Amino acid sequence: ELKVEQNPLFLSMQEGKNYTIYCNYSTTSDRLYWYRQDPGKSLESLFVLLSNGAVKQEGRLMASLDTKARLSTLHITAAVHDLSATYFCAVDKRASGSRLTFGEGTQLTVNP
Amino acid sequence: ETGVTQTPRHLVMGMTNKKSLKCEQHLGHNAMYWYKQSAKKPLELMFVYSLEERVENNSVPSRFSPECPNSSHLFLHLHTLQPEDSALYLCASSQGTGTLETQYFGPGTRLLVL
Numbered sequence: 001e002l003k004v005e006q007n008p009l010f011l012s013m014q015e016g017k018n019y020t021i022y023c024n025y026s027t028t029s030d031r032l033y034w035y036r037q038d039p040g041k042s043l044e045s046l047f048v049l050l051s052n053g054a055v056k057q058e059g060r061l062m063a064s065l066d067t068k069a070r071l072s073t074l075h076i077t078a079a080v081h082d083l084s085a086t087y088f089c090a091v092d093k094r095a096s097g098s099r100l101t102f103g104e105g106t107q108l109t110v111n112p
Numbered sequence: 113e114t115g116v117t118q119t120p121r122h123l124v125m126g127m128t129n130k131k132s133l134k135c136e137q138h139l140g141h142n143a144m145y146w147y148k149q150s151a152k153k154p155l156e157l158m159f160v161y162s163l164e165e166r167v168e169n170n171s172v173p174s175r176f177s178p179e180c181p182n183s184s185h186l187f188l189h190l191h192t193l194q195p196e197d198s199a200l201y202l203c204a205s206s207q208g209t210g211t212l213e214t215q216y217f218g219p220g221t222r223l224l225v226l
Contacts, residue, residue: 004154033214033215035217041219042116042202042217042218042219042220043202043204043217044217045214045215045216048214088154088155090155092213099157099160099168100155100157100215101154101157102154102155103154104152104153104154105154
């Protein structure tokens with residue numbers, strides 16, 4: 001059974017600081033996703049990582065994938081309040097037709 | 113309407129009621145999904161439909177009954193639910209045959225079972 005673990009589950013940080021969220025998964029996977037969810041809102045796709053060593057960046061967020069270590073990271077640079085949300089990683093082990101297994105989510109609060 | 117829409121957004125029902133959740137996608141996708149999001153638990157995949165056929169049922173109790181009449185619409189019929197079924201129910205869609213099968217989520221239906 002595929003398991004996906006995120007840490008930390010709760011993260012409170014100050015504006016301007018850097019931090020990393022970790023996502024570990026238990027079996028070989030074809031691809032890994034990062035989603036963002038604002039309170040009361042739906043999930044918004046941030047990144048899709050398809051291969052070992054993949055790195056993607058959007059604004060203050062950068063995601064990377066190490067398939068050998070079964071680890072993905074979401075790095076936050078110079079955090080701003082607008083980044084406050086819950087961040088989920090999800091792993092898809094199927095070659096066709098998404099079957100996502102989600103982590104528990106990391107609730108990020110960026111304080112002024 | 114654009115993206116994935118869900119109705120109703122909020123629903124309160126008793127354990128003996130029958131209700132239905134509706135999802136509609138305007139993205140031309142051919143796969144649709146139901147997820148359950150409970151407090152302090154990861155999202156749980158419930159059902160997957162590809163080309164209007166159910167391809168996965170993740171051990172979901174029979175009190176949840178999905179229906180996919182066409183590639184744009186997905187329903188979740190609810191009957192005799194339990195209080196522990198209270199959760200946010202999210203619908204998603206994807207282009208199942210593509211190489212980048214990102215799932216696009218609707219806003220969810222917040223369900224409370226009394």
